[in-house]
Amino acid sequence: MCTNWNDLLSTGLLATLRALDGSTADELALLSEHYPFRGELAEACRSLAVRAYGNSERSALEELHAALALVYERDFSGTRVTDVDHERQPILRDVAALLERAVLDRELSRISEASVTGHPTSGTEYVHWLKKMVGEHPAGWHPFYHQHLTERGTREDLRLLLAQETNLDPRFDDILALMQVGRHGGEKLEIAANYWDEMGNGDPMQVHTKLFGEALASIGADPGYVRDTFLLEAGVSGNISACLALSRRHYFKAVGYFGVTEYLAPRRFRCVVDAWRRHGLDEVGIVYHDLHIGVDAGHAAGWFKNVVGPLVNSDPRIGREIALGAMIRLNTSQDYLDALLERCSAPAMSTTTPGTA
Incomplete structure (x- = not known):
């Protein structure tokens, strides 16, 4: 792979996700099978979630939601013919699943059980x-x-x-x-x-x-x-x-x-x-x-x-x-x-x- 993804990941989750757009189809295929990197990516997501919600760091919260917004922008965008062989979903779904869990866990923690039961x-x-x-x-x-x-x-x-x-x-x-x-x-x-x-x-x-x-x-x-x-x-x-x-x-x-x-x-x-x-x-x-x-x-x-x-x-x-x-x-x-x-x-x-x- 031409890109050193672990070095890129050290600069931030957003930079890593943006780099996917400039990757070739072959590079994306190799990246999807690069499970050590995907493990590092998952850890970066968990760390960001802890900073955002555990430590109440607003900058981390902004980065977390900017990353999710980027993933969703891809999900709601039309396909270009030049992208038909570019498979980004394994990486994007890794990121979305971890960040979504953190977001929903926080939102659910704000809701008392009594307010949603006994209906x-x-x-x-x-x-x-x-x-x-x-x-x-x-x-x-x-x-x-x-x-x-x-x-x-x-x-x-x-x-x-x-x-x-x-x-x-x-x-x-x-x-x-x-x-x-x-x-x-x-x-x-x-x-x-x-x-x-x-x-x-x-x-x-x-x-x-x-x-x-x-x-x-x-x-x-x-x-x-x-x-x-x-x-x-x-x-x-x-x-x-x-x-x-x-x-x-x-x-x-x-x-x-x-x-x-x-x-x-x-x-x-x-x-x-x-x-x-x-x-x-x-x-x-x-x-x-x-x-x-x-x-x-x-x-x-x-x-x-x-x-x-x-x-x-x-x-x-x-x-x-x-x-x-x-x-x-x-x-x-x-x-x-x-x-x-x-x-x-x-x-x-x-x-x-x-x-x-």
Whole structure:
């Protein structure tokens, strides 16, 4: 092998993962079979996780989530013909599995067992119980949306918010596509209907990722701005979204996680639309959020009725998994919105000159 991978690994996990893109197909094949190196790579991941979560080193937490984000970027990217013989998955899956375990262990440790057990075993009653859980959590009516944005949010605050929302919105259609794998009947049809809405119901001009891109462009949140303002907490939320969607074993948690996402979207997006119009911004930029106020209300109702309820009816043990996913979403959403509110409330934000839309 031309690259000294152990020397490269000593410079950091991120540098090692980035180097995979410049490797030849033969070098990648040899690297996958180089088990001593893969052992060193695993140890580097464990060490990084200890620094990030055991020692509370923010720089380590940033590197850990940057590494996961790089892996997920590959997972959600289209294939190039020049890459058909380049097998990176053994290495990337090694890294993802170890870092994901550390991330989820931390998130699960924040959830009390009492909050996710003792739930109703009837699907209908369980849905009421789950909605009550969401309503009582601080993220259910977070002050960023329901006080700051609606009462005093600036144009720059809106731009900053949309930059953070790139952690999920641009790939939500693909997440729904992934969640359909292996499901059947009304459950699969409900997720498929949600997916078809994301696809603009067949109209290319109404595909939701396109509409979200127009929102970013209209407010001046170009890729450079997103990169420079992206919050770690937003990255954590986005990585967990990808983790739960990509792994089949996390499906039930994903049902709870994205069910909460759909349930909270209409009330949050109403705040965005109101703030947008208060500033007299171009209506083309608010089509995405305005549309989701009604669409996501329907999606949430269908998700609870046709996915959550039937799953709990089929096996009450699934209720705990759904609740865990819901709590992970609520807790990480609160973290992200707390950080966003702090950023928007800082003196520097009030004097920032908005970019040109």
